[in-house]
Amino acid sequence: MYKSDTICAVATGLGRSAIGIIRVSGPEALAICDKVFVGKKRILEMKSFTASFGRICDGDKVIDEAVVLVMKGPKTYTTEDTVEIDLHGGPYALRCVMDLLVGLGVRVAEPGEFTKRAFLGGRIDMTEAEAVMDVINAETERSLSTSINQLSGKLRDEVVSLREKILYHTAFIEAALDDPENYVLDEEYREKLEQETEALRVRIEKLLSTSEQGRILREGIKTAIVGRPNVGKSSMLNLLLGEERAIVTEIEGTTRDTLEEYVNIGGALLRLIDTAGIRETDDKVEQIGVDKAKDAIQTADLILMLLDGTAKLCDEDKEIIAGLSGKEVIVLINKSDIAENIADNIIEEKDLEESMQKASVKGYHVISTSAKTGQGMEELTALIGGLFFSNDIDYNNQVYITRARHKNALMVAKDSLIRVLDSLAAGMGEDFLTIDLMAAYESLGDIIGETLQDDLADKIFSEFCMGK
Helix, strand or coil: CCCCCCEEEECCCCCCEEEEEEEEECCCHHHHHHHHEEECCCHHHCCCCEEEEEEEEECCEEEEEEEEEEECCCCCCCCCCEEEEEEEECHHHHHHHHHHHHHCCCEECCCCHHHHHHHHCCCCCHHHHHHHHHHHHCCCHHHHHHHHHHHCCHHHHHHHHHHHHHHHHHHHHHHHHHCCCCCCCCHHHHHHHHHHHHHHHHHHHHHHCCHHHHHHHHHCEEEEEECCCCCCHHHHHHHHHCCCCCCCCCCCCCCCCCEEEEEEECCEEEEEEECCCCCCCCCHHHHHHHHHHHHHHHHCCEEEEEEECCCCCCHHHHHHHHCCCCCEEEEEEECCCCCCCHHHCCCCHHHHHHHHHHHCCCEEEEEECCCCCCCCHHHHHHHHHHHHCCCCCCCCCCCCCCCHHHHHHHHHHHHHHHHHHHHHHCCCCHHHHHHHHHHHHHHHHHHHCCCCCHHHHHHHHHCCCCCC
8 A cells, every 4th residue: 555645636627616626635634624624523523425514714714614525535536535625616715725725734736646546546447547537528428428438447347357368377377387297288278278369369359449439439530621722611610610710711821720629510529620721832831731731631530621512623622632542531512502512513423533533532422511501511410420430339338449558558468469379379388378478468457557657657647637
């Protein structure tokens, strides 16, 4: 068990609110809070998981009325004695109480330190700790369900199950090498080891297959809005956001830089990137914007390709399409309030199809839209959800890999198990088997934090918000 000092932090958001909460955790939490709280009950005499109304006082000076909640370790979030002080949500009152606690020897918590203590105290593993921030940051029902799933320990349970199987065989081989009379490494056992190692590899492969969708659930669908100048990209961004976020004029080249915003469309979180119009230009500033637009295309999960519905497909359009190789593309024929739809032969469907095939795009869909009237938005919403998410998936039960750290560890574990299978096929000695089995075991341990290096753990918790 680790030893720690007593920490405090404001657990609610900055600014004025009805309620402001200060959390205090550590070995002296009860004793120090007892010195500043005046109520019908003393904090030191209160039972765990009870509340009391009173005042927070600095000597004879009353700072604010408060409700205090006492939670005694180890059955608390941090596994330590914890006091929550519920005040009125004025910033000045909260600051005064924080100063009072610090003056009595309490230290202001670092970002994520409460959750870090829960991890160090053994209450949660690293996957659950990371899920805490995912729940806080979730902006769609899908991402929230996935985060709650991980917070409940489903990823941890799967990883622990994998490690137990690996550890069993490692221990058996080591025991057989030390005591060959009682533990036999015969051909029958090697066949059993091969079968179970292959089963473990398949389970890891299944987890890895969820990583791309898991990343999208957590980070959003990176969506680049592209097209030549003055086709309505910024107007489309404003329509999707429901606000005038981007400057819109009839002057070509108004957008000189990329503009990023997040929006929930049909339960899918889109990370929208409005790009500069792509064209040849002698303007150095505009060229920087064009280069950034091309970079955005390369890293995007989805391309919203805007075309002017009042004009035929031009060379500039075709050059942009040529740069969309391997991408999922939704073609938005804009200005449909002027030109009814693609069937009007303003943009020839065959010409567009040939350009897409020549570019070898992953897939493309065409929607007639109007950034002015909102036409096509319902169709776009339904299409995006269908492209990236399956309606058959139960997000409350499916285990998703949502972080690159987890994916990398699983890939190392898979490669280690493949080496075990190769060694078995080659008839190599058991020493080679245990080396790779333990490599897989330790790599999986990184996911739940059992073999995680301290500096990486510190980095993970430093990304948390203050007071959590």
